[in-house]
Amino acid sequence: MATILIVDDEEVVLNGVRRTLRANGFDEVLMCADSRNVEPLLEGEPVALILLDLMMPHIGGRELLERIASSHPEIPVIVVTAEQDVRIAVECMKAGAYDYLLKPVGADELMAVVRRALEHRELRDENARLRSKLLEQDLEQPRAFAGLITADASMIRVFAYLEVIARGSHPALITGETGTGKELIARALHDLSGRRGPFVAVNVAGLDDTMFSDTLFGHRPGAFTGASGTRRGMIENAGRGTLFLDEIGDLAEASQVKLLRVLQEREYYTLGDDVPKRLEARVIAATHQDPSRLRRDLYFRLRAYHVRIPPLRERLGDLPLLVNHIAREAAQDLGKPAPVVPERLYRALGRYEFPGNIRELRAMVFDAVARHTTGPLPVDPFIESMGTHDVEDDDTVRADVTRGDIIDEPQWREMERTNLLNALRRANWKISGRGGAAELLHIKPSTLESRMKAFAIEKP
Numbered sequence: 001m002a003t004i005l006i007v008d009d010e011e012v013v014l015n016g017v018r019r020t021l022r023a024n025g026f027d028e029v030l031m032c033a034d035s036r037n038v039e040p041l042l043e044g045e046p047v048a049l050i051l052l053d054l055m056m057p058h059i060g061g062r063e064l065l066e067r068i069a070s071s072h073p074e075i076p077v078i079v080v081t082a083e084q085d086v087r088i089a090v091e092c093m094k095a096g097a098y099d100y101l102l103k104p105v106g107a108d109e110l111m112a113v114v115r116r117a118l119e120h121r122e123l124r125d126e127n128a129r130l131r132s133k134l135l136e137q138d139l140e141q142p143r144a145f146a147g148l149i150t151a152d153a154s155m156i157r158v159f160a161y162l163e164v165i166a167r168g169s170h171p172a173l174i175t176g177e178t179g180t181g182k183e184l185i186a187r188a189l190h191d192l193s194g195r196r197g198p199f200v201a202v203n204v205a206g207l208d209d210t211m212f213s214d215t216l217f218g219h220r221p222g223a224f225t226g227a228s229g230t231r232r233g234m235i236e237n238a239g240r241g242t243l244f245l246d247e248i249g250d251l252a253e254a255s256q257v258k259l260l261r262v263l264q265e266r267e268y269y270t271l272g273d274d275v276p277k278r279l280e281a282r283v284i285a286a287t288h289q290d291p292s293r294l295r296r297d298l299y300f301r302l303r304a305y306h307v308r309i310p311p312l313r314e315r316l317g318d319l320p321l322l323v324n325h326i327a328r329e330a331a332q333d334l335g336k337p338a339p340v341v342p343e344r345l346y347r348a349l350g351r352y353e354f355p356g357n358i359r360e361l362r363a364m365v366f367d368a369v370a371r372h373t374t375g376p377l378p379v380d381p382f383i384e385s386m387g388t389h390d391v392e393d394d395d396t397v398r399a400d401v402t403r404g405d406i407i408d409e410p411q412w413r414e415m416e417r418t419n420l421l422n423a424l425r426r427a428n429w430k431i432s433g434r435g436g437a438a439e440l441l442h443i444k445p446s447t448l449e450s451r452m453k454a455f456a457i458e459k460p
Contacts, residue, residue: 002048002118007064008080009056016197018052018105021114025266025278035059042072049117052097054065056089062095069096075123076117080105102443115266119170123304126164139163144191147184149325152315158185158307163307166192171263173248173302174286174410176309179359182286184244185309189284190242197241197281202234204255205247212255216262223272233267238281246304249289253277260298312354312361319346319361326362327377330369339369339377348379352386380417417455419447427460 004026006017007031014031021029030045031039035056041047050068055060063081068077076098081088089100098117139145143158164190174182183201190199202215210224218233235243245251261334262268263283264357267276285302292299323341331338354360368381395433420441427437432445441448452458 003031003046004030005031005047006047006051007035009051010031019064020110024111033273035064038064039067047075048121049114050075050077052077052079054079054083054230065092065095065097076121077118078113082387122168126168133277141192141240144188148181149321150318151321154310155315161307162189169282170304171283171285171302172305172307174284174290174307175291177311177357179357180311180357181307182309185307186244186284186286195241197239199242200234200238201244201246203246205250208253209254213258217268218270220270220272235279235281243281243283246287247287248285249287249291249293256295256298260301263271263301312357316350319349322361323365326365327369330366334370339372342376342379345382346377346379348382367439383423403432420455420457422453
């Protein structure tokens with residue numbers, strides 16, 4: 001939590017401002033009634049923001065402002081004074097003040113400026129850390145990414161960015177195609193944050209506005225028909241941790257408005273209750289859709305930080321790592337030895353677009369390991385799943401035959417099986433009749449069915 005320093009020679013003002021700050025969730029508040037003590041205090045305390053009165057004895061506010069701007073330029077200073085001279089305001093801004101408020105200051109006006117100043121500092125600090133991190137290209141906490149298998153440079157840059165923004169409190173928007181691992185990225189961001197609370201994930205796709213409100217905010221008895229008990233909302237369950245809203249792109253318009261208000265005001269109402277509660281969790285949202293389809297105000301509020309996960313087809317160099325890792329995992333799950341992965345499997349996979357990304361690859365590998373008995377991991381299940389045939393392998397076999405080489409039985413059987421699959425797919429799995437696979441192969445339908453059985457080919 002950010003520490004705020006109030007500098008004013010009037011005790012009544014100090015106590016009043018402190019009460020306002022604490023009522024709005026800022027518990028770390030320091031007060032200083034003597035301007036001579038400000039600089040020594042700053043040397044020993046990590047202050048995030050200063051509220052400074054201009055008219056004070058000993059060291060005047062304008063002189064103190066210049067000193068702070070010179071020795072601690074990273075700390076935003078909000079000047080608070082009864083002086084209504086525009087020239088004074090201009091001078092303060094030139095001297096380094098973040099903003100200028102006139103007494104008496106309303107609580108809403110004060111908190112709006114305080115939050116804006118802290119957001120400005122946080123973004124500035126994190127941009128500086130990001131520039132430094134990208135120059136270093138080293139991860140401080142690589143163990144946080146243990147569940148994300150990669151050696152791709154673009155993914156390492158994503159990890160470096162996550163390390164920079166992890167300690168922030170602003171929302172983050174994760175975008176990426178289906179199956180790229182958006183929730184894994186969100187969990188890594190939470191693990192890096194050190195937040196004192198759990199990671200709570202909610203898939204908002206398919207929730208109507210009523211269900212969305214009940215799921216996030218919870219309800220009191222009698223809040224609506226059928227609400228007989230009390231339900232804690234997911235925001236409350238997340239506490240000071242992380243609230244992950246998956247598939248935010250499918251959220252209804254009315255629910256988007258409610259979420260926007262929660263993010264702006266940092267408070268919400270349990271259904272059936274008129275006492276507001278504070279949003280203390282960090283919100284991370286994710287979508288596989290074009291995020292600009294959201295309301296523009298919500299979109300810009302969510303994407304204080306934007307994490308884009310590249311699709312698998314943009315990081316094909318990770319295929320060997322991923323396939324071997326998933327194959328070992330599948331073998332362990334099935335209680336069998338891990339198979340050897342043939343090199344030509346990587347070449348076959350490298351020609352595929354992977355619309356389902358890593359989730360699709362994972363399903364392919366688990367299926368192939370389940371079918372595997374002896375020898376290298378079979379390539380055919382992958383070819384079948386991709387709906388293609390291994391052109392490279394066909395060309396290799398054809399070249400071998402043309403040169404007069406002899407093809408062994410396993411190669412011949414694999415070539416025959418691939419040929420059967422090609423005919424079946426071209427005929428849309430129709431076996432007999434005009435345009436059927438049997439006609440394309442110039443064999444009887446019963447012969448085709450017999451060969452399909454021999455090769456364990458089943459119609460999808």
